[in-house]
Amino acid sequence: MATVSFKQKLWSKSIMKELATLTGLRTHSDAKYTGEIKGGNTLYITGAVAPTVGDYTQGQDITMQAVAGNTITMVIDHQKYATQVFDDVDRAQSIPGVMESATAEMARVLHEEADKAVAAEIKDAIEDGVTRTKENGSTETLLVPQEANASTVTKANATTRLDDGLQKLRENNVPQATELWGEFSPNYYKFLFQNLTELFTNNVEMAKKGILGKYGNINVTIENLLPRSDAQTTRYNIIRTGRSTAFAGQIDKVEAGRIEKQFADYVKALYVFGTKVVRPAEIYAIKESVEAPVSL
Numbered sequence: 001m002a003t004v005s006f007k008q009k010l011w012s013k014s015i016m017k018e019l020a021t022l023t024g025l026r027t028h029s030d031a032k033y034t035g036e037i038k039g040g041n042t043l044y045i046t047g048a049v050a051p052t053v054g055d056y057t058q059g060q061d062i063t064m065q066a067v068a069g070n071t072i073t074m075v076i077d078h079q080k081y082a083t084q085v086f087d088d089v090d091r092a093q094s095i096p097g098v099m100e101s102a103t104a105e106m107a108r109v110l111h112e113e114a115d116k117a118v119a120a121e122i123k124d125a126i127e128d129g130v131t132r133t134k135e136n137g138s139t140e141t142l143l144v145p146q147e148a149n150a151s152t153v154t155k156a157n158a159t160t161r162l163d164d165g166l167q168k169l170r171e172n173n174v175p176q177a178t179e180l181w182g183e184f185s186p187n188y189y190k191f192l193f194q195n196l197t198e199l200f201t202n203n204v205e206m207a208k209k210g211i212l213g214k215y216g217n218i219n220v221t222i223e224n225l226l227p228r229s230d231a232q233t234t235r236y237n238i239i240r241t242g243r244s245t246a247f248a249g250q251i252d253k254v255e256a257g258r259i260e261k262q263f264a265d266y267v268k269a270l271y272v273f274g275t276k277v278v279r280p281a282e283i284y285a286i287k288e289s290v291e292a293p294v295s296l
Helices: 008-021 089-094 098-128 158-171 186-195 204-208
Strands: 042-048 069-075 078-086 130-133 139-142 180-184 213-215 218-222 234-241 245-258 265-277 283-289
Touching: 008 098, 008 245, 008 265, 042 245, 078 089, 078 098, 089 098, 098 234, 098 245, 098 265, 098 283, 158 180, 158 186, 158 234, 158 283, 180 186, 186 213, 186 218, 186 283
Parallel strands: 180 218
Antiparallel strands: 042 069, 069 130, 069 265, 078 265, 130 139, 180 234, 213 218, 234 283, 245 265
């Protein structure tokens, strides 16, 4: 059987390496929760509560306060697979470029599914808020700052709307020096382009990250998977910090085998991941009016 010498770890690492280099909604999120995760795992993300400041009186005992926190749960509830079929896996791995192209394609389609999940999570947070459990066991819903109504993007209002978003984030105590991700539709970027303070069209390192330029401390990127309202007439352009949304993903399984009724081998990879908006106050949604897609 050709798959006897198939190297599972080699493929797994290759796919994860490709995933790491591709940019998009997933890569603008906080990935520190990624590790040895499995489908169905639940991660409890705790945000520290600021301690109470007391007045000190000399000679009197102070009040000790236990560490407390608010909790948001993130479930690893997405399990996506991709496959590739070869006449002979061992032969394919011996031909320069074949394996690399195969892993790149598997990573690309899996990456897109993860981006879609992040977009859907952000949409839910914008429309319904984010529920967290408080230290006393009760729950509360936190809202994402956003424009009141959707409107058409124009040359006259494109930057003004970004400035409104920056103001709101600063009012929510996001430090001015914090790096922000701006995820815009191609239409929005068209009107924003001439107002960028820095352009990175020839910067290879920035291009690898998908950054086209800067507007203040916003890394400007173009995203084709931005969420829309259920009616499809409002598109949400996003400004957010890298820690506003959590993401955890892992190539859980890579297997190979012989296709019984063909002279070919297969490789299949399972990608498990989860995502959650954990700091809704560090997101701002710009509501762009768009035409609903025509149903064919």
